[in-house]
Amino acid sequence: MCEALFLYGVMLLVIDMRIEGVIRERMLVSYHRYSAAQASVDSNIDDVCKLLRSTGYSSIPGSRRPPNYPESYFLRVPINRQFVSMLIGRLRSDDIYNQISAYPFPEHRSTALATQASMLYVILYFAPEILHQQQAKMREIVDKHFPDNWVTSIYMGIPVNLMDAWEPYKAARTALNNTLDLSNVRELAARYATKVPKLNDLVKRYLQEGTLTEEYVLDNIPKLMNCLRECNVTIRWLMLHTAEGAWDNNKRCRQLKEQVLLDSKFNPQVLFTLLLNTGQFELQLKEMFRHMLDNKKDKWEAYKKEGSERMAELSEVYSGSKPLTRVEKNENLQAWFAEMAKQITSLNYDDSTSAGRKIVQLIQALEEVQEFHQLESNLQVRQFLAETRRFLHQMLRTINIKEEVLIQIQIVADVHYAWELIDSYTRYMQEGIKREPSLVIKLRATFLKLASALDLPLLRINQAGSGDLVSVSQYYSGELVSYVRKVLQIIPETMFGLLAQIIRLQTHSIKEVPTRLEKEKLREFAQLDQRYEVAKLTHSISVFTEGILMMKTTLVGIIKIDPKQLLEDGIRKELVRQVARALHEGLIFNPKAKVNELPPKLDALGARMDGFRISFEYIQDYVSIYGLKIWQEEVSRIINYNVEQECNSFLRTKVLDFQSVYQSTAIPIPRFPPVMGDSSVNFIGRMAREILRMTDPRTTCYIEKRNTWYDFKTKQEVMTIKLFSKVQRSIGTYGLTGLDRLLSFMIVKELQNFATILNRGVLRDKAWLEFLGTTMKSLNPVKGLVNNAGKVYGQAVTKAAKLWPPFLDVVLKVGQMQLLRRQIANELNFSCQFDSMFLFDSLQNLNNSLMSDIEAHYQDPTLPYPKDENPLLYELTSYLECAGINNPFTKIYTTTKRVPYFPLFAFLLVISQMPKMQYTKAVASMTAKNPKEPLDGPPFIAGTVTLLRQAHSENIDQFIALIGQYVRSMVEVTATSQKVDLPPDVTNVLLFLEDYMSHTELPRKKVEAHIPKYLLDDFHSRL
Structure with missing residues (x-):
């Protein structure tokens, strides 16, 4: 019940500390809505709303x-x-909690009762009259729980300074004054200051190789446990009482903390060293005890067998049946040693108490028999007795190996108070790793201690058999693993x-x-000094790799940490x-x-990316990773995410970050703030818009034969096809395909704008609809030639002249992007043909094969056809686009409804x-x-x-008929x-049709059905 009320209080405090105002208001709104929908639970909802x-x-x-x-x-x-009282x-x-048994020394009592102290701190707020008025009770609480400390930790390492927290409460403040007395504070700080170097030296001696043997540990359990207690109590006191917190705004708290720092000669690096050594010491002790516990029975039986056999051999020696031993026959000793062998054999492992007493008696008996019967003269007999x-x-030592020692180590080594404070020591961890990569081994012990x-948080959940055990464990384990990654990130x-x-x-x-x-x-190309420097730097990198790989696979909570994977994730x-x-x-x-x-920016970026890639490939063998694979995966992930x-x-x-298939919690892709004055979100948008700005159809002229854009006024080159080679060098194939995808989205947006303008400005206007209807009737391609053509076409174009500016802008933008x-x-x-010829040929052959199957199906519907649920078509399309085996002019970007008079509208445009x-x-x-009204033909x-491709094929046929x-x-x-x-306008229309056929791969026969063949063949000669 104590824990239930304590956790309830902690929950309220954490909610109030951590939940921002906006979130609180949203939660209240949600609860009120729920209350309106569930009238039967209004009282519970009201209680929740009160808390929020x-x-x-x-x-x-x-x-x-x-x-x-x-x-x-x-x-x-x-x-x-x-109940609270x-x-x-x-x-x-x-x-x-019976913690005092784990802390037998009086000076450790406040640490033993620390869990209760944190519970008392929270529960006292449910009875504020004690804090305000009942000085005797508060004096008792302080004398028992806070005689030598004033900073405590509540649930999962949330630190609290009692001087600041109890300042408004008279009884609590008065009771705490004895603890906060300056002489007491100075004495405590000085005591712990002297302990730190002594404990560091002591633990280092224990950690020296060959010191902690099984025999030494079993003979010195109390001594080793005392050392552990002193280390953990010292670390706890210094970490809590030198920690930074919100209470530093309180002048008195700040002064007291400065006094502690001064008197304790506090050095965070030294304290961190003690924490590392203590963690390593605890880990070695625990591993030794677990190993001894696992082998306890086997060793017991082995020792028992050896002792019994030696007694049996001594019995045979005094039987006189072994003449080579030169020992006279002695029936009494023969019988006595035989009885001793039986006594040793009869020892029962399961009855450890009785067996322990009996072993002591047997040892005493063996010492006495050697003395009284003067067996010391025979070296062999004396050796057998000593060995037995x-x-x-x-x-006796083995039977005293009990699980209680492990439990005590677990209690003493508890470091939940540092769950949040440990982050302030991250800098020292990382500096230590930079100086000595093998420090990671000790850090592993510290992480296990954490x-x-x-x-x-898991103890009571587990005891209650709650289904939340896995989720809570997963959460805290994930937090700890994230911290481990943060610390070890200094290596990459x-x-x-x-x-x-x-x-x-x-x-x-x-x-x-x-x-x-x-x-x-x-000699000129040898460059020995530079290559020596590269070799030296490479060796340094391999040393860091060796350091992290020394850290064994470790289970942190319920998550297993693999050092090789950790290194790879850090490098990624x-x-x-x-990048x-x-x-x-x-x-x-x-x-x-x-x-x-x-x-120039693409050149500089390309050189930088080449340097990254080449050097990354160079060091891959020295850090035992697949460098090129990691490079390709991560660069593609960055580009695709952006x-x-x-x-x-x-x-x-x-698509939010947590929904993105490219974003990762362990290896996040950073997001940078957009550049001032630019509408783009990131670099890929800025590059696309810069290219569009450079090739604006209103200021440039595109020459298709040279695949080059020229400035309309100066006739200078603005952009050539080489620019896209630079793009590929700088951001790779992924960047080019990403740029292509972004342009596709921009085209879709422009086409949607076109449909919106057409719908609002034309199709909803009766006058324009009547005009289009009348014009269509007067033209009607089925009737043949138009009488008085110049006048009819001229009037139609003149009347519709004010319609075109917004539509023309969209058409030019779409054409430019295409x-x-x-x-x-x-x-x-x-690049695909050059770098991956076999891939290119395979894709092209597969594409041709599928197209043949589709065409055959339309000619004979009984033949098989790749169905929609078959992923082959979808997946192949992405490969084809990445290999450049696609024609943008044949793409359908948007689905459109039937638009009346659309062929006529496009024709008039x-x-x-x-x-x-x-x-x-x-x-x-x-x-x-x-020059004053620039309009470039190709875009x-x-x-x-x-635009026409988005409409039904009937519209295209009608458009060609109107043109013809x-x-x-x-x-x-x-x-x-x-x-x-021929009139210039007719020549231009024929040139338009020629380019139209080229872009869309339209069969010439379809055009010849509306325009005489001789015109299509001969108009070039008249240019």
Whole structure:
């Protein structure tokens, strides 16, 4: 019952300390909603709401404690006063956990009762009148539980300073004054100051190899246990009374702490050394006792057999049957030794008490027989008697090996008070590891010592047979493993610091040795000093690896720690941190820069990533890891995670970190704040938007034959296909595919914008619908040529002129991104053929085979077809895109509903823009006619192709029919006026159709059905 009330109080305190105001309000709202839905449990809901309602307490440093806190908080749900009084009475008078037996010395009594003391501290708030008024009871509590300490620890290492906590309570404050007396404080600090170096020296002597033998341990159990008690009591007192906490804002607390630090000559490094040595000492003792307990019975029987056999042999010696022994026959001694053999054989292992007494008597009898019968003259007999006594002594020692010693070690070694304080010593752990990597062995013992803190929350849960045992154990074990990872992360960090020097040497200093080398240049390429430095750094890295691998596989709570896996995870974590930072810092652009920043930044980033990769491959054998595999896995994870987060801005349902398949708790990918003035989330978005800015169709001209963008005004190169080679070198194939995926999301967004503008601006306007309907009737490709074509088309284009600006912007953006996607596909295709020829051929053959099956199925539906539930098509698509075996212009990005007059709308958009362009023979491309109204042909065509691709194929057929009708009608007008050359607009439309067929792989026969073949063949000769 004491524990139940204690845990209830702790829960309230922790809730109030840890839950932020916003969370509290949300919980209250949820409870109120639940209350409204479940009217039958209103009373319980009201109680919960009372507990969750704000108390005014704030954990922000410098904030004051609310009046009457926490007793007023505890009184929100009243507890029976008599029950509380009885619990307090029992706790202040009795040793309810029988801990004093584990701490027999009087000066250790407060440590023995520390668990009860923490319970009393919490439960007293349920009876605040004792704290305020009942000085006698408080004096009794302080004298028994807090005579030599004023900082205690409640549940799972939450420290509390009584001077600060009991300041508002008169009786408690007065009772504590004796403990806080300056002379008492100084005496305590000085006492523990002298103990630390002595205990360190003593424990070091015990830890010297060959000291802790089984015989020594069994003969000195009390002495060793006393040492353990002193060590743990000293560590506990110094850690608690020098700890930092919220009470440091209290002037008196701060002064008292400074006094303790001064008088104890506190050195955290020395105390940490004592903690390490104590943990190692405890671990060795426990392992020895467990081993002795496991082999206790076997050793007992072996010693008993040896002793009995020696007595039997001595009996035979005095029988006279062995003449070679030269011992005279003595029937009395023969009978006596035979009886002794029987007595030793009759010893019963299960009755240890009786056996122990009997062994003592047998030892005394053997000593007496040697003295009275003057057997010392015979060396052999004397040796047999000495050996038998030794075996009997060993039996006596062995029978005294009891599990109580292990239990006492477990009690004394409890370190739950340091669950939170231990983090303040992390720096010393890491500095020690950097100086001496083998320190990890001692740290293992310390981590196992910390694992003992898990016993406190799990003990009662286990006894109650609760199903929460596994989840609670998993939580605390996970927290401890996270802390272990945090401490040991210094090894990968240090390794990467050394690796950075290797990278610098290999990248900037060491020359690559050519395949053939002239003898005269051998010394030049040898570079012995630089290579010696690399070898020295490599050796340092391997020493750190050896240090962590010395740490054996360890069970921390219910989680097993494998040192090799721990090292690999640490290396992965540090690799991810450094690569992610390099990508973040390397791809930040100045929007006001007049020169193109992207290529030089990609070059610098590529050189940095190459240095990482080469050096990582170089050290993989020295740290026993698969370097290239780790590199590829982690870099791909970083890129894919950043692409996923960047694409979140285009999704209604965001992919959060805990939902991401790329994010990890053990090896997290860092997130950096977005750059000021940039709408991108991370580096992949910044790079994509920088490329889009560079290739803006309003300021650049794309020449398809050269796969290059030129500045429209200066005619200078802006971006070539080489840029994507730089992208691949810097962020790899994963980066290129990620960039391609992001551009796909951007295209989807633009197409959705197009549909939204079309729906709101055209389809909901009756006037525009009537206009489109009338125009469609007047054109109607089925009727053939359009009468008075120039006037009809001219009026339609003029009337719709104000519609086009927003639609044109979308079409150009989509076309620009499609051209970029095609360039990315070309780069991926080339690199895949060059680096992975067999993979490329396999993918291409599999793709062709599947396409043949699909086409055969449509020709004959009885043939098999890859079904939707078959993952082959989906998985193959991702491989094909990574290998560049795809055509972006044939992709369907969005599903669209049937849009009335959509072919006519697209047709009018195309012919309205044709007069703004001209065919430039020098570049074999359509360019803008008017510099003041730039309109680049390739992006416009690519955007129109993509737009039409999203509609049903019937719309495409109708669009081609309208284009064919336009060409024939305008040619007829030209023929009637007896002009030889085709009108420029008709030429532009034919050029548009030619590019359209090229992008979509549209069969020429479909176009020839609407436009005479001779026109398609001969119009180039008229350009």
